[in-house]
Amino acid sequence: MPMLNQLRQDHANMARMLHVLQLKQKTLAEGERPNFQLVREVVDYILDYQDSFSQPLEHVCSERLQELAPETEAVTERLAKDYRALKAQLKRLSGDLDMILMDAVVPMDRFADDLKAYLDAHRAYLRDERELLFPLIREHFSEDDLQRLAEALPEGATTELERLQEAYPELYAELRDAPEPVT
DSSP states (O other): OHHHHHHHHHHHHHHHHHHHHHHHHHHHHTTOOOOHHHHHHHHHHHHHHIIIIIHHHHHHHHHHHHHHOGGGHHHHHHHHHHHHHHHHHHHHHHHHHHHHHTTOOOOHHHHHHHHHHHHHHHHHHHHHIIIIIHHHHHHHOOHHHHHHHHHHSOOOHHHHHHHHHHHOHHHHHHHHHSOOOOO
């Protein structure tokens, strides 16, 4: 099932992104100033990735699962709700980053706490997708469903990482050096 392999790879790539953010959050929690421009690049990348890949994936998967197995509605609705909350958290962090980069006064302890809460929530969301959504896809989707899903989505994380390498060489270097996430 190449589509499920792509989803697993996308999760691994996102886990690397979250690891980079976690390193910056720890720096901040220790009272030091991280590279906020790099944090900005990670946040922008994740927001863009959510809009261009994650959100369409969630929509297409949820619709098809509800057609094939209506009993999955509670799971897909919960994941959609959690996803919207996650995106709202990230947008708030993005706004705070704008303020920080403009040298506005933003309480760093609050920003560090908000960043940690976001990281915890995003990791929980990835775990729920892995433990709840992926098994439902494996159980209910035929090869044709998976092929249609692949065709309905923009290109995956591999292309995104190539674009990232060109657009944000410093961030790409951090990602390349990040340890392989445990999934």
